[in-house]
Amino acid sequence: MNSLAEENYLKAIYHLQRELNGDVSTNAIADRMETKPSSVTDMVQKLGEKGLVSYKRYKGTTLTDQGQKIAANVIRKHRLWEVFLVEKLKFHWDQVHDIAEQLEHVHSEELISRLDNFLGNPDFDPHGDPIPDKHGKMKRTEKKLLSELQKNQQGVCVGVKESSGEFLQYLDKKQISIGTKIRVLGKEFFDGSMVILVGKDQFFISKKIAENLYVQTS
Amino acid sequence: MNSLAEENYLKAIYHLQRELNGDVSTNAIADRMETKPSSVTDMVQKLGEKGLVSYKRYKGTTLTDQGQKIAANVIRKHRLWEVFLVEKLKFHWDQVHDIAEQLEHVHSEELISRLDNFLGNPDFDPHGDPIPDKHGKMKRTEKKLLSELQKNQQGVCVGVKESSGEFLQYLDKKQISIGTKIRVLGKEFFDGSMVILVGKDQFFISKKIAENLYVQTS
DNA sequence: TATCATATTTAGGCAAGGCTAAAAAAATAA
DNA sequence: TTATTTTTTTAGCCTTGCCTAAATATGATA
Ligand SMILES: [Mn+2]
Ligand SMILES: [Mn+2]
Ligand SMILES: [Mn+2]
Ligand SMILES: [Mn+2]
Numbered sequence: 183m184n185s186l187a188e189e190n191y192l193k194a195i196y197h198l199q200r201e202l203n204g205d206v207s208t209n210a211i212a213d214r215m216e217t218k219p220s221s222v223t224d225m226v227q228k229l230g231e232k233g234l235v236s237y238k239r240y241k242g243t244t245l246t247d248q249g250q251k252i253a254a255n256v257i258r259k260h261r262l263w264e265v266f267l268v269e270k271l272k273f274h275w276d277q278v279h280d281i282a283e284q285l286e287h288v289h290s291e292e293l294i295s296r297l298d299n300f301l302g303n304p305d306f307d308p309h310g311d312p313i314p315d316k317h318g319k320m321k322r323t324e325k326k327l328l329s330e331l332q333k334n335q336q337g338v339c340v341g342v343k344e345s346s347g348e349f350l351q352y353l354d355k356k357q358i359s360i361g362t363k364i365r366v367l368g369k370e371f372f373d374g375s376m377v378i379l380v381g382k383d384q385f386f387i388s389k390k391i392a393e394n395l396y397v398q399t400s
Numbered sequence: 401m402n403s404l405a406e407e408n409y410l411k412a413i414y415h416l417q418r419e420l421n422g423d424v425s426t427n428a429i430a431d432r433m434e435t436k437p438s439s440v441t442d443m444v445q446k447l448g449e450k451g452l453v454s455y456k457r458y459k460g461t462t463l464t465d466q467g468q469k470i471a472a473n474v475i476r477k478h479r480l481w482e483v484f485l486v487e488k489l490k491f492h493w494d495q496v497h498d499i500a501e502q503l504e505h506v507h508s509e510e511l512i513s514r515l516d517n518f519l520g521n522p523d524f525d526p527h528g529d530p531i532p533d534k535h536g537k538m539k540r541t542e543k544k545l546l547s548e549l550q551k552n553q554q555g556v557c558v559g560v561k562e563s564s565g566e567f568l569q570y571l572d573k574k575q576i577s578i579g580t581k582i583r584v585l586g587k588e589f590f591d592g593s594m595v596i597l598v599g600k601d602q603f604f605i606s607k608k609i610a611e612n613l614y615v616q617t618s
Numbered sequence: 619t620a621t622c623a624t625a626t627t628t629a630g631g632c633a634a635g636g637c638t639a640a641a642a643a644a645a646t647a648a
Numbered sequence: 649t650t651a652t653t654t655t656t657t658t659a660g661c662c663t664t665g666c667c668t669a670a671a672t673a674t675g676a677t678a
Contacts, residue, residue: 187635208656221636223657228634240643240656271514284506290499296489405665426626439666441627446664458626458673 186287196253205242254318260286261307268308275308276350310341329392336365337397344394404505407474414471423460472536478504479525486526493526494568528559547610554583555615562612
């Protein structure tokens, strides 16, 4: 059984490994965990001794297969609980992350398996992120950033890169959610801003917005 | 915000105060928490400084109003989650306690209020125990122990005193659950054992069983 | 009342997870 | 290559909860 702190470190390393594709530096983990590098060193040493990460002094950290499995399972729980909160308890998608941060540490395989079932074995969470199955495998989607689309291309919103409350609330105001069809009516080369069509409304969005919304074309 | 350990102490003191009706001794808490008396002393001193219990050296501990409120809220969460696990996830009533022990420490008023609603604002948990409302008040029932019934009296099972897996599984085997009607066909003065009628089956039960089943007569 | 047993507290330590300050390695600049 | 900056680790300390052993208060007994 791993402690709450260990699980959070494993999760952070998992995400960072994907973002940076490669070894994860001590400082990167410290940044993500909002903790000090010296605390990170302590913890990765311990995780190393437990065989959950491969850590070499001054060289960075990667998850072992076992560590990866544990991290994927925590992420699975996080995302399943988010589905529960939105689908069953009618929370809004910008309200669920902090609660899921707590629920993800409840230990019970039986619980998570029944929850999965109760929710209809969903493949994606309310933010469009894929839910790992019990073996850590998750559906890959051919999503791209809205900012990659050209004028007159369109796509369906399938996820967000950022999922801060501010950003999600912005999307709500603009009536954009998972499943919403978005068409690029115009794109400014200078600053990457766009004019897009959502339902019957057309409006301006900055590059920053376009770089944080995933769409699926096809 | 109280720590997990603090919440567990408050809960234990709450239950003990009701069982012993009065002050709770350091040793009683240590017993219940499966910890050492010296650890209890440390903790009740801290809870005392926080104003959650009234503690005087060598005199025992009682919850303050504030401590009582927090304890009742933890118990509320525990029991609501137990209802969720049984009603929605189809767990069996003897499987839910340990999971609820973890879920009860998830902090979010909004979560528990929505969960309550989702479950239809239940008054009792799967073991027949009353669920405190958000102010800590709970429905009182006129329940008595089956062992208090006389020959030919009958009652409806409304709860269990013990809720160990062994006992609950015994009840299952005998087809007794919340709502089951039980009639006393015979009672042995010598050892308190009984012969009871449950549905069409009649069988023998020991005093120990009869002292752990709550029934409602009338 | 003096003595003995029991309950409780105090003293001193330990492990987990943090932090700060100092040392050491690695990376970058000159 | 040498000097400087940045990154990482080590050393030493803190808090929370827990423990054991020793001290002390309380309560029962003689
Ligand atoms: Mn989340
Ligand atoms: Mn999510
Ligand atoms: Mn329970
Ligand atoms: Mn219960």
